[in-house]
Amino acid sequence: MITGTGLSFSYTDHRVLKNINFKAEKGEFISILGANGSGKTTFFRCMQGLLVPDAGKILLDGENIKKMSKKEIAQKIAVVPQESQNVFDYQVLDIILMGSNPWLSFAESPGAIELQEAEAIMAELEILDLKNKSFNKISGGERQLVLIARALMQKSSYLFLDEPNSHLDFKNTHLSLKIMRDLTAKGKTLITALHDPNLAYQYSDRVIILKAGKIIASGQVEEVMTAQNLSRAYEIEIVRENSGFLLAFQQDRLFKQKA
């Protein structure tokens, strides 16, 4: 279990997270929703031990994250960041193999077993053809799939994915979220920031809605994902149709087209 209790965080004088309480149990799929700038990435960085909150405590499997080494954290938490460009021109395969680093001793390199695992993950994500390409010379969506592959390679119990589908097409969005969903059945805990409420609705067990650094709703998908909560979070009228959530003006347009 990973918990954050009473978390607050400020960038200099800008208070971004305000008294956040969070808990994720083994095998849960939790989505964090919120408007741009509401604090999702900052919250993720705190939970991964990359930013130190001004107040509050984070426990990772009962241990205070502040007292854990980077390697210990990386054995438990894998991250798919929002954006990634590498200064060095690594091959895709090398990037994916980096996921095994937390499990290797100093100066040890990934071997045949890791190579086999990396290839199996690439096959599952249908990116085997990218294996020998330069990470900096593939598309944004392909890069995102490679980072998902690296996170899977890390074999951690917790996966934090910050808008993992922001560059992905329709098929790859669902392919990767289905793989994530299947991982929860194997006991992994998934925490994603998503911009599409309909994806959160479809794939998550629980949803947390952030607004200006505060949790305004948290709980099971059905109870939290209401048109009212989403309208409040995004400050625009959202309606629920049979097919999912829509902006109210979209509903007008669809209606006119049908008439």
Ligand SMILES: Nc1ncnc2c1ncn2[C@@H]1O[C@H](COP(=O)(O)OP(=O)(O)OP(=O)(O)O)[C@@H](O)[C@H]1O
């Ligand atoms: N390094 C930084 N220094 C100062 N302020 C920052 C920094 N990073 C983010 N912020 C500010 O903190 C607030 C929260 O940003 P954050 O990236 O956590 O939001 P978010 O919900 O992930 O947004 P988005 O959906 O646009 O990715 C924003 O007002 C942002 O401008």
